Amino acid sequence: MSNRLKFYREQMAAFEGTVDPQKSIDSGYYVPEPRKSSSSQIARIALRPSAKHLLIGGIGAGKTTQLLIACDQLNDIENISAHYIDVSLHTDISKISINTLMVITGLLLLELAKEYSDEKIKEYQDLIQKEAYGYSEYIKEKSFIEQLRDPLGLGLPHEFLNRPTQRWVGHQGILTKEKSNSIQDELKQAIRHLNDVVRSSYGEIIILFDGLDRLDDASRFNDLIKNDVQNISLAGIGVVLIGPLLTLYSQYRDIIEPAVNHTAYQSCFDVENDPESHSFFKNILNVRSQKDFIDQSALLSLIKYSGGVLRDLINLTQASIEEAYISDEENLKQAHVESATDSFGRAKLLGVSDQDLKVLKQVANTGKFVPRTDEEVRLLVTGRILEYQYPVKRFAVHPTLQPLL
Amino acid sequence: MSGKDTWLQYCEAIHCRTWEVVPKNSVNKVSILKTQILKLLTQAHDEGKLKTKLHEIHDLLKLEQSTQHGSDVSEILGGQRNFKRLREIPHFERADGCWFDFAILIDQKPKPAEILGFNFEIRFPTDLPVQFLRFDLNLPGHNNQERGMRFHLHPGSDDLMVHSPPMSPLEILHLFLYGLPLPDKLRFQRNDVPSR
Amino acid sequence: MLRSLSSTSTDTLLQKIGAQPDGNIWTVLVVETSDIDEVISELSETISIFAECKIKIISAQSGASELIEQIVQSSENYLLLWTFEAWNCEDWHHLDACRSSLSKPRGGMLVLSSTSAEMMLNCAPNFCSWVGSRIYALAKDSELLTDPEREIRLSALREWSGFSDTDVIASAESHQLPLTPEYGEWLILLGRGDLIER
Numbered sequence: 001m002s003n004r005l006k007f008y009r010e011q012m013a014a015f016e017g018t019v020d021p022q023k024s025i026d027s028g029y030y031v032p033e034p035r036k037s038s039s040s041q042i043a044r045i046a047l048r049p050s051a052k053h054l055l056i057g058g059i060g061a062g063k064t065t066q067l068l069i070a071c072d073q074l075n076d077i078e079n080i081s082a083h084y085i086d087v088s089l090h091t092d093i094s095k096i097s098i099n100t101l102m103v104i105t106g107l108l109l110l111e112l113a114k115e116y117s118d119e120k121i122k123e124y125q126d127l128i129q130k131e132a133y134g135y136s137e138y139i140k141e142k143s144f145i146e147q148l149r150d151p152l153g154l155g156l157p158h159e160f161l162n163r164p165t166q167r168w169v170g171h172q173g174i175l176t177k178e179k180s181n182s183i184q185d186e187l188k189q190a191i192r193h194l195n196d197v198v199r200s201s202y203g204e205i206i207i208l209f210d211g212l213d214r215l216d217d218a219s220r221f222n223d224l225i226k227n228d229v230q231n232i233s234l235a236g237i238g239v240v241l242i243g244p245l246l247t248l249y250s251q252y253r254d255i256i257e258p259a260v261n262h263t264a265y266q267s268c269f270d271v272e273n274d275p276e277s278h279s280f281f282k283n284i285l286n287v288r289s290q291k292d293f294i295d296q297s298a299l300l301s302l303i304k305y306s307g308g309v310l311r312d313l314i315n316l317t318q319a320s321i322e323e324a325y326i327s328d329e330e331n332l333k334q335a336h337v338e339s340a341t342d343s344f345g346r347a348k349l350l351g352v353s354d355q356d357l358k359v360l361k362q363v364a365n366t367g368k369f370v371p372r373t374d375e376e377v378r379l380l381v382t383g384r385i386l387e388y389q390y391p392v393k394r395f396a397v398h399p400t401l402q403p404l405l
Numbered sequence: 406m407s408g409k410d411t412w413l414q415y416c417e418a419i420h421c422r423t424w425e426v427v428p429k430n431s432v433n434k435v436s437i438l439k440t441q442i443l444k445l446l447t448q449a450h451d452e453g454k455l456k457t458k459l460h461e462i463h464d465l466l467k468l469e470q471s472t473q474h475g476s477d478v479s480e481i482l483g484g485q486r487n488f489k490r491l492r493e494i495p496h497f498e499r500a501d502g503c504w505f506d507f508a509i510l511i512d513q514k515p516k517p518a519e520i521l522g523f524n525f526e527i528r529f530p531t532d533l534p535v536q537f538l539r540f541d542l543n544l545p546g547h548n549n550q551e552r553g554m555r556f557h558l559h560p561g562s563d564d565l566m567v568h569s570p571p572m573s574p575l576e577i578l579h580l581f582l583y584g585l586p587l588p589d590k591l592r593f594q595r596n597d598v599p600s601r
Numbered sequence: 602m603l604r605s606l607s608s609t610s611t612d613t614l615l616q617k618i619g620a621q622p623d624g625n626i627w628t629v630l631v632v633e634t635s636d637i638d639e640v641i642s643e644l645s646e647t648i649s650i651f652a653e654c655k656i657k658i659i660s661a662q663s664g665a666s667e668l669i670e671q672i673v674q675s676s677e678n679y680l681l682l683w684t685f686e687a688w689n690c691e692d693w694h695h696l697d698a699c700r701s702s703l704s705k706p707r708g709g710m711l712v713l714s715s716t717s718a719e720m721m722l723n724c725a726p727n728f729c730s731w732v733g734s735r736i737y738a739l740a741k742d743s744e745l746l747t748d749p750e751r752e753i754r755l756s757a758l759r760e761w762s763g764f765s766d767t768d769v770i771a772s773a774e775s776h777q778l779p780l781t782p783e784y785g786e787w788l789i790l791l792g793r794g795d796l797i798e799r
Contacts, residue, residue, distance in 0.1 A: 017733055019625070319734040326459055344734035351719035468744050482746070488761040510785045544797060
């Protein structure tokens with residue numbers, strides 16, 4: 001492979017925004033956040049292992065990374081066994097129903113309990129796997145004639161009936177269909193029993209559920225909290241889960257937050273007003289890039305235009321490196337960042353209505369924003385408006401959009 | 406039989422020997438060939454062989470199509486027409502100063518598409534005894550074909566032509582980029598040109 | 602709407618794809634609805650040259666579930682996805698929710714109309730977060746000769762030969778045109794490629 005191409009590919013590979021965060025951590029790219037990170041807040045669950053913790057934040061804010069770091073920290077503690085699960089890899093989140101998290105928990109516990117031979121475990125294994133993946137069975141049903149002659153099912157002499165028919169009936173598992181089956185009590189018992197069994201070998205089980213932030217339905221998330229999370233916790237298992245940002249702006253916020261023991265917020269980093277956040281972002285760029293590859297002015301531009309959103313920093317940097325390659329430069333300059341930033345901002349502007357534009361301009365001018373309508377919440381969810389919690393709570397239009405308004 | 410007649414027979418024999426062994430000049434589609442050329446030029450640039458910048462490659466590598474009157478003929482153009490061999494006219498340039506341009510005519514009506522003709526010319530720094538090499542594929546039916554010279558090489562002269570085994574556009578481009586390195590020291594030095 | 606996006610030529614797009622390292626990098630290309638078929642046809646043949654891997658073209662016509670299933674089942678390293686025009690917001694939500702399944706060794710590209718792109722931006726924010734700035738409007742036909750460029754070539758041919766355009770066409774029509782590539786090009790530049798002798 002050519003030297004120039006090889007060099008640029010190596011630079012870009014260090015800034016992959018879609019990479020599994022675990023890979024980034026394993027590659028040595030993780031930089032601890034300033035002040036109290038969400039992961040350290042989550043790790044407090046160790047103090048009360050069967051507690052329920054919720055982590056909410058915008059897209060690309062670093063929630064999964066914090067969850068993974070917390071998982072590692074928890075596993076360093078004696079007598080605790082933490083397990084990270086991306087729910088979206090097990091089921092279609094857009095159609096998720098109650099009992100899904102309980103079933104996934106059951107499957108995890110079965111895996112942990114596989115060394116044990118216990119009749120009850122076998123029984124629960126059958127229950128959980130059927131509930132998870134579905135099953136087929138022969139069903140005897142009345143023939144058509146039988147239905148005509150004996151509509152009330154009173155039973156007629158044999159000579160008046162045709163032979164009954166049998167047919168295979170498939171039942172979909174909860175991981176593949178929308179509605180759950182009503183076997184909740186059995187599931188609860190199964191989880192409780194399995195947890196009791198594995199506790200002796202593994203200690204306190206804590207499950208960290210990722211992926212639910214992609215739910216666009218706050219009511220569904222509320223159902224999962226009320227049902228699944230409560231039941232898993234009651235079985236003595238700790239739960240940490242990532243929730244959708246729109247929860248904060250929905251009618252369910254006041255129901256969901258009290259239903260968990262602790263809520264952590266992974267907000268954007270205010271790189272404009274918080275020097276520690278600015279240093280944090282600078283360190284991220286330095287740890288991933290080759291020395292002197294990124295010009296100082298380009299580095300400052302990348303931090304500024306990321307808006308304090310971690311994934312945007314990574315993506316913008318990779319796109320800027322691509323621009324540098326196409327421009328035949330030897331290093332990353334501000335002009336390349338500006339080109340990538342312009343493209344980024346224009347993409348964010350796509351699909352913005354006239355009313356949205358008015359709101360964006362108002363936020364840009366005043367810094368004030370009180371999301372009331374679905375459209376206004378969507379501006380937050382889509383990252384067109386960013387929320388900062390520290391040093392002061394404020395809202396701002398994404399910096400890549402500002403020049404285009 | 407005169408010596409000239411014998412020469413014409415030889416031309417025919419050379420033509421048969423070279424043309425029948427080599428596959429026909431076909432290409433799947435213009436867009437595929439053009440993309441392969443773009444890839445080759447990009448790769449040569451990344452390897453430091455081609456001085457022409459990436460965005461300059463776009464400006465030089467162009468397409469022209471003629472689809473009226475029931476035809477579907479295209480041309481892949483690499484650099485501007487440069488009959489006078491003037492350096493000011495946009496061209497591709499190697500890192501060592503050699504420079505080249507080309508034009509390829511393709512008929513897309515038959516499947517696969519057929520290369521109708523092309524010119525590929527590479528020019529050398531002035532101190533070299535040979536100033537340029539040009540590979541031509543004339544259009545079908547040209548009288549060169551009778552001499553087995555539809556595909557031929559001009560060794561530094563527009564008037565002199567030499568038989569050559571047919572090469573495809575990609576093969577010629579590879580030759581231009583990788584197969585004609587300038588020697589550090591010339592074997593034969595012209596008296597009227599200062600040594601390199 | 603297309604005008605407000607960053608534009609890219611096919612050549613630049615291919616060079617960018619060629620420069621990308623192994624990794625799940627996604628691009629969105631926004632084109633005029635009437636050009637989608639032609640663009641897909643061209644990209645299906647040319648992306649593999651720069652991506653240096655097999656690509657698979659998958660239509661999203663049957664909806665999100667089917668698309669996701671096909672993506673998960675595909676073994677190719679790079680995917681070219683299209684036919685999103687019938688999708689509604691719920692389809693995009695669905696794809697967004699299953700973003701973790703859209704993981705390929707070299708990523709892929711979505712080819713969309715501007716209406717579909719707008720819907721994607723509003724209804725699939727998680728996927729769009731992955732795409733980042735790689736949403737481009739295709740500057741189609743940017744590789745074709747412009748009128749001034751054509752005229753420069755024609756001028757060079759006229760000066761070299763001493764003939765006019767009319768002379769060349771008349772010679773071609775009477776089968777007396779020299780059959781060198783220069784004259785073949787001349788005919789093509791005049792839009793008379795049909796007069797090239799076969």
